Amino acid sequence: MISDPDHYKQKPRRKAEYIKPPNLLKAKVGSGGLSDNILAKAQALLENNSVDFQPLAELYLNSLFSGIERTRKDLKNGETEFQIASMLYPAMQLKANGGMFHYPLVTTIADRLVQFLEVIELVDDNAIEIVLAFHTTLRAVIMGKIQGDGGTHGADLIAALDQACMRFFERYPDHKVGGQPDHSSSF
Amino acid sequence: MAYELHKISVLVVEDNQPMLDITKSLLLTFGIGHVVGAQNGEQGYDRFCEYNNDIIIADWMMKPMDGISFTRLVRNDPKSPNPYVPIILMTGFSERRRVIQARDAGVTEFLVKPFNAKDLYRRLVQVIERPRQFVRAPDFFGPDRRRKSVGKTIANYEGPFRRDADMKNPEILKMMRQQQMAAHDTLDRIRKREGLNKGDKFDLSPQDDR
Numbered sequence: 001m002i003s004d005p006d007h008y009k010q011k012p013r014r015k016a017e018y019i020k021p022p023n024l025l026k027a028k029v030g031s032g033g034l035s036d037n038i039l040a041k042a043q044a045l046l047e048n049n050s051v052d053f054q055p056l057a058e059l060y061l062n063s064l065f066s067g068i069e070r071t072r073k074d075l076k077n078g079e080t081e082f083q084i085a086s087m088l089y090p091a092m093q094l095k096a097n098g099g100m101f102h103y104p105l106v107t108t109i110a111d112r113l114v115q116f117l118e119v120i121e122l123v124d125d126n127a128i129e130i131v132l133a134f135h136t137t138l139r140a141v142i143m144g145k146i147q148g149d150g151g152t153h154g155a156d157l158i159a160a161l162d163q164a165c166m167r168f169f170e171r172y173p174d175h176k177v178g179g180q181p182d183h184s185s186s187f
Numbered sequence: 188m189a190y191e192l193h194k195i196s197v198l199v200v201e202d203n204q205p206m207l208d209i210t211k212s213l214l215l216t217f218g219i220g221h222v223v224g225a226q227n228g229e230q231g232y233d234r235f236c237e238y239n240n241d242i243i244i245a246d247w248m249m250k251p252m253d254g255i256s257f258t259r260l261v262r263n264d265p266k267s268p269n270p271y272v273p274i275i276l277m278t279g280f281s282e283r284r285r286v287i288q289a290r291d292a293g294v295t296e297f298l299v300k301p302f303n304a305k306d307l308y309r310r311l312v313q314v315i316e317r318p319r320q321f322v323r324a325p326d327f328f329g330p331d332r333r334r335k336s337v338g339k340t341i342a343n344y345e346g347p348f349r350r351d352a353d354m355k356n357p358e359i360l361k362m363m364r365q366q367q368m369a370a371h372d373t374l375d376r377i378r379k380r381e382g383l384n385k386g387d388k389f390d391l392s393p394q395d396d397r
Contacts, residue, residue, distance in 0.1 A: 015324070015325070016322050016323065016324040017322070017323040017324075018320055018321070018322060018331070019271075019320060019321040019322070019323060020320045020321075021271040021318070021320075021321060023315075023318050024241075025195065025241050025242070025273070025314065025315050025318070026315055026316070026318070028191070028194045028195055028241065029190045029191050029192055029194060029195060029315055030188065030190060030191050031188055031190070032188035032189040032190055033189065033190055033312065034189060034190060034192075034217060034218070034308060035189060038216065038217060038218065039304055039305060039308060041216055042213050042216040042217060042304035042307075042308070043303060043304040043305070045209075045212055045213065045216055045304075046209065046213065046303060046304055049205075049209055051205040051208075051209070056203070056205065089248055092248070092278070092279040092280055093203075093248065093279060095279040095300075096277075096278065096279030096300035096301060097203065097206065097279075097300070097301070098301065099300070099301025100206065100209065100300060100301045100302075101205065104301075107301055110279075114279070114280070114282075115282075118282050
């Protein structure tokens with residue numbers, strides 16, 4: 001609660017200039033949007049793309065594995081943020097690209113891994129074991145060419161990884177970022 | 188009447204070739220007249236200086252220059268042909284702090300990968316129909332980070348968004364849910380600490396803000 005009655009009478013602390021540029025884009029394209037037909041065509045193009053995801057996925061999987069190995073070797077001396085980043089970036093790439101190229105299960109699993117890496121504060125052998133479990137699962141999905149959501153098998157894999165993460169945080173609650181999210185601004 | 192997208196030019200900056208190809212194909216299917224590709228921020232900036240594109244779509248993670256540094260360059264470099272150009276950042280990150288990081292670099296819109304044709308189209312509509320005003324402050328130049336302030340009048344006021352059913356954007360919905368959960372947690376914490384029941388009144392102390 002703000003108790004100071006003069007709080008709202010304060011002068012702005014920073015000088016900011018607001019600029020409203022002319023909307024040249026709108027002037028060029030006009031109004032009306034696109035027809036459903038065009039959107040359906042675009043979606044069909046996306047769904048029928050014949051890109052082979054495997055070479056790309058292997059690149060990211062290898063990068064993830066290198067990140068795991070580097071982190072494991074330099075566990076005590078390495079900088080935590082750097083260690084997490086070396087595993088987080090390839091995980092994010094797998095999440096981003098899996099669903100674009102017919103591997104939504106890769107996206108779902110990699111998304112869990114990204115979430116795990118975004119909330120851990122400490123990296124130790126136990127955390128690395130979890131990341132390795134994700135790596136092994138992702139590798140199996142990609143090598144097994146499991147396209148789509150993987151059906152019951154896919155759901156089982158996700159549930160097993162979820163449980164592993166939950167057990168990890170139950171056992172090591174201090175590994176998790178403790179701060180509350182920042183709600184001070186919206187995008 | 189439909190958008191005359193053939194009149195505009197879009198620059199796509201993406202280091203992943205299949206992703207670059209697919210994004211370019213989608214834009215061409217939408218009818219965009221000129222689509223230029225680049226494989227990293229450095230090359231993207233050269234292309235932008237050459238073509239002065241109407242919209243930029245850039246990936247976040249690229250080497251040697253990533254999408255965030257590229258955005259800063261477009262916004263702040265004296266050689267930039269248009270520092271106001273709308274920039275849509277594509278990324279696999281969707282966590283709130285990442286969105287804020289991108290926003291603070293001067294990104295106009297955020298497109299989470301994987302995306303579908305409609306997602307991409309919606310971002311284009313957003314930059315065409317709801318451009319952001321710009322802010323120039325000592326430590327920031329870029330689109331106004333408070334979208335609410337642009338063009339809000341009584342005539343287009345859509346009412347307070349309180350229920351999930353009011354919101355159609357899944358990202359905003361997710362963000363709202365996270366905020367609600369955080370607020371619940373804070374309240375629970377205070378109640379437990381003070382031994383209060385639901386409905387009991389209490390004063391907020393400064394440490395309760397977070």
